[in-house]
Amino acid sequence: MAIDEVVILENSSVLQDEMIAHRLGLVPLKTDLDSYNLPEECSCKSEFGCNLCRVTLAVDVEAKDGPRTVYSGDLTSENPAVKPVSDRVPILKLAKGQRIKLEAYARLGRGRSHAKWQPVSMCTYKYYPKIRISKTCDGCGECVDMCPRRVLVKKGSKVEVQNLVSCTLCQDCTEACPKEPPAIEVTPEENKFIFNVESTEALPPQRIVEESLKILDTQLKELEAEIKVKKSEKT
Ligand code: SF4
Numbered sequence: 001m002a003i004d005e006v007v008i009l010e011n012s013s014v015l016q017d018e019m020i021a022h023r024l025g026l027v028p029l030k031t032d033l034d035s036y037n038l039p040e041e042c043s044c045k046s047e048f049g050c051n052l053c054r055v056t057l058a059v060d061v062e063a064k065d066g067p068r069t070v071y072s073g074d075l076t077s078e079n080p081a082v083k084p085v086s087d088r089v090p091i092l093k094l095a096k097g098q099r100i101k102l103e104a105y106a107r108l109g110r111g112r113s114h115a116k117w118q119p120v121s122m123c124t125y126k127y128y129p130k131i132r133i134s135k136t137c138d139g140c141g142e143c144v145d146m147c148p149r150r151v152l153v154k155k156g157s158k159v160e161v162q163n164l165v166s167c168t169l170c171q172d173c174t175e176a177c178p179k180e181p182p183a184i185e186v187t188p189e190e191n192k193f194i195f196n197v198e199s200t201e202a203l204p205p206q207r208i209v210e211e212s213l214k215i216l217d218t219q220l221k222e223l224e225a226e227i228k229v230k231k232s233e234k235t
């Protein structure tokens, strides 16, 4: 959910209305995915929206006693479940005597329409590493010292893996091994990945992955139906 429309009732600050609206749109909001409809799928079919597809948030701040920063925490939501994930996102500054009064409307949307609807701030994946240490290893420790991620540890005359998921498969350890062929082998696991999903806190990371899999599933079914149609047209 993100702020999608803003009605400025009063703005005596130096910042233009458009800039304020843009900044409000980028404030991540805690999203109640189960209680709201996407505007295009809502039964109200109204451009303005209804209680099932829109949340109203308001700001009314006046700098009475001196300069003041307006933060995301100054947004009051009609639904306590939909509010900024942090109260400390600065939106604008007011000089003494200036005032900002507005109403903002948050809606559900998709990241492909605008980045403000992306619930993910960072998403990466890497291969899951597999490390094999053979019997020819004499525990010299060269690989331990060379590893930039401290994946390996020396235990007596042996080397052990202590932190497998940190391995980047850089191969520095195999290159450092004096044995020929190297006594250590690092390869990617087939069909296994480490998938990092960092949430903006709009939704929990687990829910983000579950919802994206549902969307992917729907799209694959649509593709499958499309292929069948084309086939039947041919026959
Ligand atoms: S491949 Fe690189 S990160 Fe992985 S254990 Fe070897 S040196 Fe460390």
Ligand code: SF4
Residues within 6 Å of the ligand: 133, 136, 137, 138, 139, 140, 141, 142, 143, 144, 159, 176, 177, 178, 179, 182, 183, 184
């Ligand atoms: S560098 Fe090779 S021989 Fe030395 S501890 Fe590591 S794997 Fe064993």
Ligand SMILES: [Zn+2]
Residues within 6 Å of the ligand: 039, 042, 043, 044, 045, 046, 049, 050, 051, 052, 053, 054
């Ligand atoms: Zn509606």
